[in-house]
Every structure is written in C-alpha cells, then in structure tokens.
Amino acid sequence: MNRRVWLRNSSMLAGATLLLGRESLAMPTVADGAGDSSAPDAESRARLASNENPYGPPKSARDAMMRAWDESNRYGPAGAPELRASLAAQWQVPADHILITQGSAEGLCASAAAFCAGGEVISAQPTYDQLLSYAETLGAKIVRVPLDANLSFDLPAIEKRVGPFTRMVFVVNPNNPTGTLVNADQLEGFTKRVSAKAPVFIDEAYHEYVEVPGHRSMMPLVTQGYDVVVSRTASKIHGMAGLRVGFLVARPDILARIAAYRQGFPNAMALRAAIAAVQDTEAQQFVRRQNAASRETIYRALDGLKRRYVPSHGNMVFFHTGRPISDVIQQFAERGIDVGRPFPPMLDWCRVSTGTPADTERFVGALRGIFA
Numbered sequence: 001m002n003r004r005v006w007l008r009n010s011s012m013l014a015g016a017t018l019l020l021g022r023e024s025l026a027m028p029t030v031a032d033g034a035g036d037s038s039a040p041d042a043e044s045r046a047r048l049a050s051n052e053n054p055y056g057p058p059k060s061a062r063d064a065m066m067r068a069w070d071e072s073n074r075y076g077p078a079g080a081p082e083l084r085a086s087l088a089a090q091w092q093v094p095a096d097h098i099l100i101t102q103g104s105a106e107g108l109c110a111s112a113a114a115f116c117a118g119g120e121v122i123s124a125q126p127t128y129d130q131l132l133s134y135a136e137t138l139g140a141k142i143v144r145v146p147l148d149a150n151l152s153f154d155l156p157a158i159e160k161r162v163g164p165f166t167r168m169v170f171v172v173n174p175n176n177p178t179g180t181l182v183n184a185d186q187l188e189g190f191t192k193r194v195s196a197k198a199p200v201f202i203d204e205a206y207h208e209y210v211e212v213p214g215h216r217s218m219m220p221l222v223t224q225g226y227d228v229v230v231s232r233t234a235s236k237i238h239g240m241a242g243l244r245v246g247f248l249v250a251r252p253d254i255l256a257r258i259a260a261y262r263q264g265f266p267n268a269m270a271l272r273a274a275i276a277a278v279q280d281t282e283a284q285q286f287v288r289r290q291n292a293a294s295r296e297t298i299y300r301a302l303d304g305l306k307r308r309y310v311p312s313h314g315n316m317v318f319f320h321t322g323r324p325i326s327d328v329i330q331q332f333a334e335r336g337i338d339v340g341r342p343f344p345p346m347l348d349w350c351r352v353s354t355g356t357p358a359d360t361e362r363f364v365g366a367l368r369g370i371f372a
Contacts, residue, residue, distance in 0.1 A: 046359040049338040051176065051206075051316050053239035054356045055290065058283030061240070061273035068272040079271035086275055087247060091219055099255045102266050104205055104233040104246035109134040110261035111168070111229060111248070115199055116140040119167030124153045126343035128176040128203060131168075140167065151310050151318070152180035155190045166198040174206045177343050177351035179312025184216045191218055195227040199254070202230050206314035208237040208284060209291060219249050229254060234270075236315065237287050238277040243270035291315050294354035301364040305371045315354045316340070321371075325350055328370065335366040 047054075057065075071078040080100055088095040101107040108131040112121075116135035123132055125144035132142050143161055148154040153171055162169060171191075174181045191200045202218045221228045229250040235241040245266045248255060266274075277283070298317045302309045309319035321328045325342045328350050332339045337359075340351030352363060 044336060046337040046355060046362045048353040048355050048359060048363055049340050050241070051236065051314065051340075051353045052241050053236060053287060053315070054354075054359065055287060056239040057243070057273055058239070058277055058280045060276040060280045060283065061238070064272040064276040065269040068269045071268040071272070074268070077265040077271060078268040079275055080265070083271055083275045083278075086278055090278065091217070091249065093219055093223055093249055096252050097222055097249055097255070099248040099250070099259055100266060100271070101246040101248060101262060102264060103235060103241075103244035104203070104231050105130050106244075106262060107231055107246045107248045107258070108201075108203070110258045111201055112140070113138060113261040114258045116167045120163070120165045121168050121170060122158055122161050122166055123170040124158070124172075124175070126177060126346055127153075127170075127172045128205075131170055131201065131203075135168075141165075147175075147178065147180075150180060151175075151178045153182050155182065155186060159190060159194055162194055162197050169194050169198055169200045170203070171200065172203040172205070174210060174313040176206065176314065177316060177340060177349075178310050178318045179206075179314040179316050180310055181210060181212060181215065181313040184214065187218060188221065191221055191228055192226060195221075199227040199229060202228065204230055205233045205236055207232065209288060209315055210313045211288065211292070212313065222249050222251060225251070227251075227254070229258070234274045234277060237284055238274070239287070240270065240273060240277060243267075243273060245270050245274045290356075291354050294357070294360045297357075297360050297364060298352065298354070301367055305368065307371065316351050317354070318349055318351050321348050321350050323348060331370045332363075332366055335369070337363055337366050339363075 077100065083100060084095040084098045087098055099107070101110065112131050112135035117138040117140060120141045120143050121132060121135045122143040122145065124147055136142050145154055145158050145161060153173070153175060158169065171182070171187070173187060191202070194200050204217060207217060217230065218228060219230050222230060229248055232247040234243065234245040248258060295312060295317055299309065302319050307319050309317055312318065325347050329339055340353070343349065343351065354360065355363065
C-alpha cells in the first residue's frame, strides 16, 4: 500500500467514523439553550432542544460528502456555483441573487452588521433572536412587539412602529419558537409597504415543513426589486445543522453589502452535501411525514393533559406549562430529555422539538409523569 492509497483509506475511515458517530460526537447547541448534556449518559439523551432534524443528512448527501474528500485540501468554496445554480432553478431566482453562508447564522449576523448599527430593528417577541442580539451588540436599539392573540407576528402593530430610525424589520415565518405562520397575502402586502421605508428580512428556515395550501415564499418580492432579504438554511429539513450551510436571497446590490461582513465560506464537503440534499425530494418528503407524525403524537398527549399548545408549522411544538420553564427544563433533564430554552416573556411555556418515534414517545412519557 503506497502513501497515497493509505491516506485515502485513512481519510475515508475517518469520514465514516464522523458520519456514523455524529450523534455521540456532537455537542448541544449552547446558543439555542440545549439542556444539560454533561451527565454521564449524555449519549443516550433525547435531544429535543434545538429544532434539529433527528434523521441527519440523507444518504445522497452523505455519499456526496465522501466523494468530496479530494477537494478538501483546496481553499475556496468548491461546489458553490453548482449549488447556486441548483437553488436558482428550484426557487426561480437568478443565481446572482443567492449568497451562500456558513449556516443561516452568518447570514443573519452579517445582515445585522451591514444594515442595523446605530438604528432600530423591529421584530416580535418571542422569536428567533440571532440577528436581533447581534445587532444589539453593534449599538442597535431592538424594538420588540408582542405576538398577537394567536401567538403569531402582529404585522399591523409592527408596521405602526416603523419610523425614520428603523434600519430593518425582521420577520420569522414560520415563527420560532411558536411554529405559527403568517398568512402569505398579509405578509406580502406588509412587506411591500414596509420595505419602502426600511429593508425587511424574512427568515424562512422552516419553510419546507409548511403544508398549508397556498402558502408561498416571499422570494418573488426580491426579483420584483423590493428591499427584501429572504433567509433559508440546510440545517432543518436537510439535516445539516452541524455542517453549516445557509442561503440569503436578495438583490445583488444588497448581497454585496452583506457579503462584505462574511467571515469565510462553507467547506467543500458541506457544499457538495447541500447540492445533493436540496435535490433529494424523496428524503424531504420522508422528513415531513415523520415530523407530522411526531407533532401529532405530542398534540395527543397535550390534549390528554388538557395543556394549551400552538398548532405548529415547523419541527417544534410550543405548549403552556403553567409553571416556571426553568423548573420544567430541569424536570425533563432529570429524565434524560433536553427541551428548549426559556423564551421571555413567555416564561411558563415550553418549546419541544420533534424527534424520532422513540424520542417522541420518551418525551410523552416524561410529559405525563411531570404534568399528570
């Protein structure tokens, strides 16, 4: 065996070990408030805290990663042009309207740096706050508008707050942590009006989970020339949270402004995996079916316990605990289950991610033990 063959075989073995052992090697997402996984039995915990796809990347993406080993010694975003072309055809936007980032987090933070410093950012509370918290570190004032009676974005109330100091309006649809969905017609009208005053950033991380007839993305507003940024990610339905691939869709002039604040580019293996994953519609359908089944199992358990919850359009369920969330997190942790972090000001609500059938049943058993 010569050196080149030995290196190739060693790399393939290391890659296989990483892929097959990813559950045991992966750490909880601290930023999203994963529960205590420092216990000796951390490998056996039900990780339902961070809205991860429990099935991981599809086989097509794993195979693509293995084939990408020979590109991993080179600098540069190998595969980026192919990925943009694939997404452009799928989303019906020009390829130069797509920016690939290191997970959606980099896109959110770079957008905050490009637009928000020294002004106001308006959004709902609670919602996913990566962009908001980063903007705040840059000196932006964050205006948080309470959710409406359905625990969805209150678009009329947000629109009233837009003023001369507004640098961006941030909308997550479906929302995280509630899983609620804003009506597409209402969101389109809102976005057209508001973007004339300030850029509107719409985070569609959970878009692929939505099964409501007539629901649509706001990407067409980008090609119509509006000041709109739409964010997507490979972390959710594609199961690539640890590989860090995200996407921004906006006019080229807006993307150029955001790109100036990027820190790097996704690795070659992640890009090749993303190319395969976004084209693997069969895998996406499987994840949607499993996700819907897990949600229904959780709904039935909550109905039996007479606990209020929000019908979700994502891979999470937000339910009323009636007691401090910090206590509930601890009670689930003691049973080997990690659930979502606190979401102020709703500190007597809990977000649980959908999981495998086994992990979902484990959660339901613990839920009944805690709330019976």
